[in-house]
Amino acid sequence: MLRQLFILAVLATFTAACTNHSPHHSTEHKEKTKRSDVLSGQEIHLVAKEAQLQINDNITVPVYTYNGSVPGAQIRVKQGERVKIVFKNELPEPTAIHWHGYPVPINQDGVPGVTMDAVKPGETFTYEFTATIPGTYWYHSHQKSAEQVDKGLYGTLIVEPKKEEKVDRDYTLVLDEWMSQPETSSTNGHAQHTNMHHGGNGMMHDMSMYDIFTINGKSGTAIEPLKVKKEEKVRLRLINAGYMSHKLHLHGHEFQIVATDGQPINSPQPIKDELLNIAPGERYDIEFIANNPGEWLLECHGNMKGTDGMKVKIQYEGQTSHTDKASAKETLPVVDITTYGKQKPARFTLDQTYDVEYTMNLGTAMGKNGVVFTINGKTYPDTATVNVKKGDLVKVKFVNHSPMDVHPMHLHGHFFQVLSKNGKPITGSPLIKDTLNINPGEEYVVAFQADNSGNWMFHCHDLHHASAGMVTEVKYTDYKSDYTPDPNDTTNKGE
Structure with missing residues (x-):
C-alpha cells in the first residue's frame, strides 16, 4: 500500500509539469520582492508567500518566494550545528521544502506523501537536521515542484566548514x-x-x-x-x-x-x-x-x-x-x-567488489500520448528499483541512449563518486556529486554506500523527463517507514 501511495505521489506532481495549472490568484495585493536575507542561528524562520518580481525594467512576474525574495533567504550555518527551520506556508496551496543535495534523515527530505504531509496554507512545519557536511547546497519546493520551483520557490543553503580557508568576498549566484x-x-x-x-x-x-x-x-x-x-x-x-x-x-x-x-x-x-x-x-x-x-x-x-x-x-x-x-x-x-584537479586515493574504485550493481540505460521512446523518457525501457512506476541494505556498496552505470536529450541524474539522500566516463577511469580529482550531467551517447559509472536508510528518489532533474517517466527509487529493503500517508489527503503530491 505504501509503495502504491509513493507511486501516486510521485506521478501526481511530475505530471503537473505536463498540464495547465489553475489561473494565478489576484496579484494586486502581492508585495514586491526584496533582497535576499542571510539567516543563521539556533532557530531559522522561513515563510513561503506570493510576491511580484521585477526581473528588469520591462518585465515583472508574479512569483512564489521564501521570505519575500527570489532566490529565497540564504540559510548559512556552521558545520556541526543543529539546524532548526520553522517553516510557515502563506501560499494559496500546499507546499514543502526539499534540501537538494543534503543527506538529511529520510523524514526531513520533504517529499509530501512519501516522507511527510504537505504543509497546507496557514500551517507550519519544523525541519531539523545536523549540518554534518560543509558546502554549497540549495532548497526548493518538492510539492508540485514543476510548478512551484518554476515560480521561484527556491533558496540557498551554505554550510561553512569548521576550518575554512579565508576568502575576502563570498558571492552566491x-x-x-x-x-x-x-x-x-x-x-x-x-x-x-x-x-x-x-x-x-x-x-x-x-x-x-x-x-x-x-x-x-x-x-x-x-x-x-x-x-x-x-x-x-x-x-x-x-x-x-x-x-x-x-x-x-x-x-x-x-x-x-x-x-x-x-x-x-x-x-x-x-x-x-x-x-x-x-x-x-x-x-x-x-x-x-x-x-x-x-x-x-x-x-x-x-x-x-x-x-x-x-x-x-x-x-x-x-x-x-x-x-x-x-x-x-x-x-x-x-x-x-x-x-580536472589531481588524483588521490578515494573511497571507491572500479575493480573492487560491490554488493549491488545496477545499469541505468536512459532512453527516449514514443508512448501512447507522446514522447516518454525511460530507464531500461520502462517508465516510472514500472522502472526496477535499486534494492539495497544498509551498508551495501552500490555501483551504478548510466548510459544515455537519447539522441538529443541531456539527463542530469540526481540521487536523494546520498553522494556518489564518479569512477569512469565513456569506459575510461576519470583522471582528475576524486569527483563526489549528487547530480551528474549525462550528454547523449555518454556513459558513466558511479558508486556510493547505502548509509542513509529510507526510500529515496533517483531521477532526472529535468522535470519534463521525470514527468514523462525517468524516475526510479533507491529502496532499502531493511527499512520500515514510520510515516503513513493519508490516502484521503489529495494535497500530498510528492515531487
Whole structure:
C-alpha cells in the first residue's frame, strides 16, 4: 500500500509539469520582492508567500518566494550545528521544502506523501537536521515542484566548514530561466512564469519560450555588480535552479574550481578562458584573485534568446573602469570536470567488489500520448528499483541512449563518486556529486554506500523527463517507514 501511495505521489506532481495549472490568484495585493536575507542561528524562520518580481525594467512576474525574495533567504550555518527551520506556508496551496543535495534523515527530505504531509496554507512545519557536511547546497519546493520551483520557490543553503580557508568576498549566484511570452495570458501586460516550459505527455516542450535568463532573479543591467578590491580572493558559488544547462565564462582572470555539488576538488589548477557548464541541480564553487583591475564580466555563452541577460559585472572598487569587449559568441573550450584537479586515493574504485550493481540505460521512446523518457525501457512506476541494505556498496552505470536529450541524474539522500566516463577511469580529482550531467551517447559509472536508510528518489532533474517517466527509487529493503500517508489527503503530491 505504501509503495502504491509513493507511486501516486510521485506521478501526481511530475505530471503537473505536463498540464495547465489553475489561473494565478489576484496579484494586486502581492508585495514586491526584496533582497535576499542571510539567516543563521539556533532557530531559522522561513515563510513561503506570493510576491511580484521585477526581473528588469520591462518585465515583472508574479512569483512564489521564501521570505519575500527570489532566490529565497540564504540559510548559512556552521558545520556541526543543529539546524532548526520553522517553516510557515502563506501560499494559496500546499507546499514543502526539499534540501537538494543534503543527506538529511529520510523524514526531513520533504517529499509530501512519501516522507511527510504537505504543509497546507496557514500551517507550519519544523525541519531539523545536523549540518554534518560543509558546502554549497540549495532548497526548493518538492510539492508540485514543476510548478512551484518554476515560480521561484527556491533558496540557498551554505554550510561553512569548521576550518575554512579565508576568502575576502563570498558571492552566491543562482541561475534560472523565465518567459516573457508564455502561453498563459498576461495580467496588466506583465509576463507570467508558468510550468509550461516543458510540456510532455503529448506536448513537446519548447525551450525557446524561455527568453529571459536571470542571475539571482534579475536579468541584464538589473543584476547587481559584484564588487571587489585588488588582490582580494573571491569565491563565487554558482547554483543552477533552472531547467537548462548554462556555460559560464569568467573574463579577465584565472580561476580554480574548488568544489562541485558542495564537495571539494583535490589540487585544483588555475584555468582561464574556459567555459564552466552547469546543469540543472548542479553547483560549482570557483575562486579567483582579483589581480586585473577594471570592469569585467561573468557571462553565459550560447545562442538562446535569453543568453545575453545572464551576465554580471565584476567591478573593482576605486579603479579606473575598463570596458570588457569580449564576445559571448566566441568559441571556447568547456572544462571537463572528470580530468580536472589531481588524483588521490578515494573511497571507491572500479575493480573492487560491490554488493549491488545496477545499469541505468536512459532512453527516449514514443508512448501512447507522446514522447516518454525511460530507464531500461520502462517508465516510472514500472522502472526496477535499486534494492539495497544498509551498508551495501552500490555501483551504478548510466548510459544515455537519447539522441538529443541531456539527463542530469540526481540521487536523494546520498553522494556518489564518479569512477569512469565513456569506459575510461576519470583522471582528475576524486569527483563526489549528487547530480551528474549525462550528454547523449555518454556513459558513466558511479558508486556510493547505502548509509542513509529510507526510500529515496533517483531521477532526472529535468522535470519534463521525470514527468514523462525517468524516475526510479533507491529502496532499502531493511527499512520500515514510520510515516503513513493519508490516502484521503489529495494535497500530498510528492515531487
